[in-house]
Amino acid sequence: MSSTLMQIQNLTKRFGGLAAVNDVSFDVNDGEILSIIGPNGAGKSTLFKLISSFLHASSGKVIYLGEEITSMSPHKVARLGVIRTFQETTIFREMTALENVVVAHHLQSTATLTGFFFGTPAARGDEARFRESAAEILDYLGLGGVKDMKASNLPHGYLRALGIAIGMAARPRLLLLDEPFAGMNSDETRHAIEMVRGIRERGVTVLLVEHDMPAVMNISDRIVVLNFGKKIAEGTPAEIQSNEAVIEAYLGREDEEVGI
Amino acid sequence: MSKSKKLALLAVLLFVYLVVLPLGLRDKPYFLGVITTASVLSVISAGVWLIFYIGRINMGQGAFALVGGYTAAILISKCGWPFWFALIGAGVATVVLSILIGLPLLRLKGVYFSMITLSLTETARLAAQSFPSITNGAKGVLNLPLPGAIKIGGFTLVPDFATVDKHLAFYYLGAVMLIVGFAVLYRIVNSRLGWLFRSLQQNEDLASSFGVNVPRLRVIAFAICAAFAGIGGAFFIATQQCVYPATFTVQDSTNYLLYCFLGGLGSVWGAIAGSFVLFISFEMLQGLREYQPLIYSLIMIGVMLWLPNGLLSLKMPWSRKENTSLPAEEEDA
Ligand SMILES: Nc1ncnc2c1ncn2[C@@H]1O[C@H](COP(=O)(O)OP(=O)(O)OP(=O)(O)O)[C@@H](O)[C@H]1O
Numbered sequence: 001m002s003s004t005l006m007q008i009q010n011l012t013k014r015f016g017g018l019a020a021v022n023d024v025s026f027d028v029n030d031g032e033i034l035s036i037i038g039p040n041g042a043g044k045s046t047l048f049k050l051i052s053s054f055l056h057a058s059s060g061k062v063i064y065l066g067e068e069i070t071s072m073s074p075h076k077v078a079r080l081g082v083i084r085t086f087q088e089t090t091i092f093r094e095m096t097a098l099e100n101v102v103v104a105h106h107l108q109s110t111a112t113l114t115g116f117f118f119g120t121p122a123a124r125g126d127e128a129r130f131r132e133s134a135a136e137i138l139d140y141l142g143l144g145g146v147k148d149m150k151a152s153n154l155p156h157g158y159l160r161a162l163g164i165a166i167g168m169a170a171r172p173r174l175l176l177l178d179e180p181f182a183g184m185n186s187d188e189t190r191h192a193i194e195m196v197r198g199i200r201e202r203g204v205t206v207l208l209v210e211h212d213m214p215a216v217m218n219i220s221d222r223i224v225v226l227n228f229g230k231k232i233a234e235g236t237p238a239e240i241q242s243n244e245a246v247i248e249a250y251l252g253r254e255d256e257e258v259g260i
Numbered sequence: 261m262s263k264s265k266k267l268a269l270l271a272v273l274l275f276v277y278l279v280v281l282p283l284g285l286r287d288k289p290y291f292l293g294v295i296t297t298a299s300v301l302s303v304i305s306a307g308v309w310l311i312f313y314i315g316r317i318n319m320g321q322g323a324f325a326l327v328g329g330y331t332a333a334i335l336i337s338k339c340g341w342p343f344w345f346a347l348i349g350a351g352v353a354t355v356v357l358s359i360l361i362g363l364p365l366l367r368l369k370g371v372y373f374s375m376i377t378l379s380l381t382e383t384a385r386l387a388a389q390s391f392p393s394i395t396n397g398a399k400g401v402l403n404l405p406l407p408g409a410i411k412i413g414g415f416t417l418v419p420d421f422a423t424v425d426k427h428l429a430f431y432y433l434g435a436v437m438l439i440v441g442f443a444v445l446y447r448i449v450n451s452r453l454g455w456l457f458r459s460l461q462q463n464e465d466l467a468s469s470f471g472v473n474v475p476r477l478r479v480i481a482f483a484i485c486a487a488f489a490g491i492g493g494a495f496f497i498a499t500q501q502c503v504y505p506a507t508f509t510v511q512d513s514t515n516y517l518l519y520c521f522l523g524g525l526g527s528v529w530g531a532i533a534g535s536f537v538l539f540i541s542f543e544m545l546q547g548l549r550e551y552q553p554l555i556y557s558l559i560m561i562g563v564m565l566w567l568p569n570g571l572l573s574l575k576m577p578w579s580r581k582e583n584t585s586l587p588a589e590e591e592d593a
Pocket residue numbers: 015018020038039040041042043044045046047087
């Protein structure tokens with residue numbers, strides 16, 4: 001078994017009286033695809049926001065590569081290689097797809113802001129590298145053909161992939177994908193699953209929140225299940241599929257469409 | 261427009277601005293003064309424009325202009341500094357102030373940021389009144405000397421303003437500030453800094469998700485904005501040779517917004533276009549002076565309804581679709 005990349009320890013987030021995430025602990029292993037599942041409102045997105053420091057925990061810790069990152073500011077956590085994507089399609093609407101990904105290379109800058117202002121050789125070198133790398137990422141994610149389209153004009157199916165491309169541009173060590181397959185048909189999902197596998201092949205550990213159960217069972221090395229903010233199960237896809245508590249949690253909610 | 265056409269247009273405009281107008285109006289100090297003021301208003305408005313660019317509406321630019329004006333006036337009258345050092349001092353003072361108040365203020369968004377910056381202008385006016393030992397209170401600081409000469413070695417770089425036609429001298433000083441100010445702004449917008457600023461405008465959370473230090477970047481923009489106001493304010497009080505608590509008021513703060521709106525928020529040139537068109541046309545229509553607030557408000561509403569992208573988005577025979585300065589696109593046909 002590979003080494004531990006991140007430890008989540010007794011993480012809790014309260015919104016007023018509601019504990020959206022309640023005393024959750026688990027480890028993330030280096031190089032795995034770990035999915036977080038659970039019914040709507042279970043606290044999955046909140047957990048992601050806690051890990052990426054977009055929200056601050058009420059109690060508990062997030063330890064990444066031996067360092068506590070719980071109360072750092074989000075851009076510092078990103079600098080350490082923990083990159084989140086957003087559940088809602090979040091992109092720079094007024095930029096082209098390529099420009100979205102070029103900006104997202106921010107952390108790879110060798111030039112300073114002043115350097116960029118004066119257009120030093122380092123700054124020009126950065127710009128050229130970012131464009132090249134952005135084009136490569138877009139090609140890889142199947143967006144090569146639309147890279148010069150304004151993001152707000154992109155067909156919906158491409159927006160999720162663009163969100164992932166922005167995340168990839170930051171060279172994550174740990175990538176948090178919040179419902180990347182939402183709104184995709186089965187062909188698109190199959191393609192996207194291959195994409196996420198490919199991302200892992202590049203040495204990126206992937207944390208995935210997803211409601212598409214067949215996709216989750218297909219792609220995940222391990223799964224953590226949340227319900228009402230609490231962790232109710234953790235294990236391999238096979239273990240989760242036969243777990244009583246999990247079946248109970250999903251069957252207990254009539255509105256759920258999941259096929260376990 | 262192709263790049264060469266753009267350059268040609270810029271060259272023509274610069275020739276008119278730097279040669280034709282000042283020579284043609286040499287014997288009409290009033291008109292020279294109007295254009296000089298339009299130049300400095302453009303610079304001050306350019307700061308407001310930059311804050312629009314990161315997605316905030318700054319209604320407090322008059323406060324920074326007033327702080328700049330008073331700093332310069334006090335450095336000149338009380339500390340005996342030459343105007344030129346006082347000009348720099350004014351810029352430094354407003355930058356320091358903007359960093360101190362920017363960190364907390366810029367956490368606010370939308371109407372909250374606008375409201376609190378709006379109150380800044382009033383706060384600055386009250387402060388100017390309340391510390392008479394430093395600011396001379398309501399009487400203001402009067403009889404400021406004209407800017408002196410700048411000499412390097414034996415060579416006179418800038419003559420003493422008292423020994424030459426001061427209207428022409430201020431005209432050119434205003435022109436230099438406008439050109440330098442907009443060169444800086446143009447460079448910002450067309451470099452990676454511009455991309456980062458646009459990313460803040462469109463989604464701050466997304467920007468911080470890939471490692472952008474959003475609070476720091478916002479403060480940088482605010483400091484540049486304040487420097488434009490501080491230096492513009494110091495220049496303005498030098499042309500007036502005095503400063504009062506009411507030299508820059510809330511009305512001024514909102515006028516800068518209007519200039520940006522009218523000129524257009526999408527392009528660096530918007531602030532210049534808006535300031536020149538609106539300020540100069542008003543000066544020409546003296547009789548309308550007392551209706552100015554009413555007319556400005558109507559223009560503001562009209563612009564928002566019918567010209568949301570400002571004057572510069574008007575279809576000129578030679579223009580193509582206005583674009584927010586994408587370096588890659590500017591090189592095409
Ligand atoms: N900022 C907030 N303030 C108050 N309550 C919140 C906030 N964010 C989330 N919540 C609540 O916390 C709970 C968990 O929300 P969260 O978005 O984490 O769920 P989720 O598991 O991602 O659900 P979904 O599958 O629908 O995306 C919900 O009850 C939600 O209403």
